[in-house]
Amino acid sequence: MPLPWILVFFPWFGAVVLALIPPRLGIGRYVNIGVAAGSLAIALALLGHPHGEQGWTRIDALNLPFVAVAALVGLTTAAFSAATLDAERFDALRIRAYHAAFQVFMGAQFLALVSDNLGVMWVAIEIATLASVLMVGAHGTPAAVEAAWKFFILCGVGIALALFGTILLYLAAQPVIGSGDPGLSWVALRAVAAHCDPGLLSLAFVFLLVGYGTKAGLVPLHSWLPDAEAEGPLPICAVLSGLLLNAALLAILRAEAIVGGNPAALPAGPFLIGFGMLSLLLAAFSLWRRRDARRLFAWSSIEHVGLATLAFGIGGVVANLAGILHLLGHALVKSGVFFAVGAAAQIKGSQKVQDIGGLAASHPALGWGLALGIAGLAGMPPFALFVSEFRLVTEVAARHPWLVLPVGIGLLMAAAALVRVLQALCLGEPTRDNPVPGAFALPGGLLWATVPVWLHLALAAALGFAAPAGFVALLRAGAEILG
Amino acid sequence: MSGFGSLAYDVSHLLGGGVLLLSFVLLYQRHIGAVINAFAVQGGLLAVAAAWQGWVQGAPGLYVTAVIAFGAKAVAIPLVLRLLIGRLGLHREVEPSLGIGASLLAAIGLVGLSVLVVLPVTAGGATPLTRVDLTIALSVVLLGMLAMIARRNAISQVVGLLSLENGLILGAVGVAGMPLVVELSTAALVLMVAVVAAVVVFQIRERLDTLDTSILDRQRGDA
Secondary structure (H helix, E strand, C coil), rough: HHHHHHHHHHHHHHHHHHHHHCCCCHHHHHHHHHHHHHHHHHHHHHCCCCEEEEEEECCCCCCHHHHHHHHCCCHHHHHHHHHHHHHCCCCCCHHHHHHHHHHHHHHHHHHHHHHEEHHHHHHHHHHHHHHHHHHHHHHHHHHHHHHHHHHHHHHHHHHHHHHHHHHHHHHHHHHHHCCCCCHHHHHHHHHHHHHHHHHHHHHHHHHHHHHHHHHHCCCCCCHHHHHHHHCCCCCHHHHHHHHHHHHHHHHHHHHHHHCCCCCCCCCCHHHHHHHHHHHHHHHHHHHHHCCCHHHHHCCCHHHHHHHHHHHHCHHHHHHHHHHCCCCCCCCHHHHHHHHHHHHHHHHHHEEEEHHHHCCCHHCCCHHHHHHHHHHHCCCCCCHHHHHHHHHHHHHHHHHHHHHHHHHHHCCCCCCHHHHHHHHHHHHHCCCCCCCCCCCCCCCCCCHHHHHHHHHHHHHHHHHHHCHHHHHHHHHHHHHHHCC | CCCCCCCHHHHHHHHHHHHHHHHHHCCCCCCCHHHHHHHHHHHHHHHHHHHHHHHHHCCCHHHHHHHHHHEEEEEEHHHHHHHHHHHCHHHHHCCCCCCCCHHHHHHHHHHHHHHHHHHCCCCCCCCHHEEEHHHHHHHHHHHHHHHHHHCCEEHHHHHHHHHHHHHHHHHHHHCCCCCCHHHHHHHHHHHHHHHHHHHHHHHHHHHHHEEEEEHHHHHHCCC
């Protein structure tokens, strides 16, 4: 079996094992960490794998970095999840379902990233959606059920539209490519795009953009994201923001690369720029009004996905590189911030911003980690997001000067809102601790949160300023694939 | 084989039209049981349409799609939904959030829209059969969305989503030579969708004692 297939099937095998382990043994959480660690090992081994297709999957410079980051975030999330699980107060059945759903989600996530066949990619994203709906609704409280319902209905419609777009794409290619599997292969479609019917290609792109855009949380299709992030179990925030949005955006980029191959088809850039700007600006304003810390950072995810979409809309190797770097940096920093906020919420017994205060004084390792993470999200050095935003703004200034003003306003508004939140959460007088029973009761205590936070921050900084030359070359090759 | 007057074209046109007609029927039902019946008939018609396409295109794989569509959409899912309603003792009226006259008018507008979108775009390469099929499929998809918007009841929303997916399968079977992977997986996933939906619906019932999703809006926090 080719290595990329093992990457997909290993977590799914783990899911079956996790569903079978009796909860009274209490080892589910450690098995979950073990499976995630195994996935990371496979993902790192993939970095040395020759690029190319293996049936329905494909390894290239575009998806490899995302696979590596997804596997890493999966492992740290599994570790964080182990320490916060008791405080989530799941019953025995829910613990099994939750762990199994997590690994099903991870496997589907990997499949969505490595699939070459667009039909398979669609199936993978749908499986990831269903698994995350189950996880979001796991608490069963009215608010969690509402979040899961909204997520399910909106993403159900989105995923349906994406399938319609996939069918249209096949229909466009069919006269050139003929029947059968190659008609949905990304490589094959891309090669023949110039000879396909431009009208059908454009229609297909619109459906794919709106369909996968729902999953990527682009405004105005975003409204499920803040609810899902605020009401699901704590660790889910990290994988929703860090992984799911990336996979959906990558699906849009694959579609864009096909449609972009036909000069007569609708230009995709202006659509992406429009969605990106709208997401950036709405999120930048919304960040000021949020009182719930997890909803606030969900809005910040919408902002960052919007920025990346904007970068891809501008196009060209430099902007695409900025977009890829931004998505990777965001995945690392945002999941780190969600670990810190989640830990703080369990220590303080509330996820309202006003109830979490002065973390830097009361819990220095956690508080300063959170402060640095938020600063990173606001675009401050020394993290990858600073580098990508800097490159994006200079590229915008060079290519579309009229866009500089709105982009600048969006970035500044968002940064100012985040700095205000940083002060409220991390600095000032500590608020009273009111720990949720069972929070961080494992040996090691808060280390289960602080180690992942600082690890993510260190990697995000390294990604921005000290990435190994080989990895930079990989990112650049990925940007060139998008063209 | 294609063109007005040939049997293959006329029958698939008729079946597609039937599926679309049932999307309209879904929109004006006042009783939840009737909504589920209409959905079951739509699923059955979809299965016949898939089988017909399998015969016309000489693609035996489509028979599998037809059997799955029949089993899942005409039999299993309606049965599960009926059991759910019976077990929960729900009140049977559907509360529309959009009036029935207005929904039907909107539906006609949406069908017109899909004709305007699909026909000019496909004028170049596609066969007439595919063009009509795609127009009908898009109409069914849009009407499914309308049904979800126009109803507040959670089960009606699920039925709207499932009928939307009927439109997708109709589109997929009409395109000659579409790799089987898509249809099979769609059919299989619809089942999972229904399972998840049932679980979620069940939980709503458990927690809130109602299936009216507008109640849920009161549970939301700070948007």
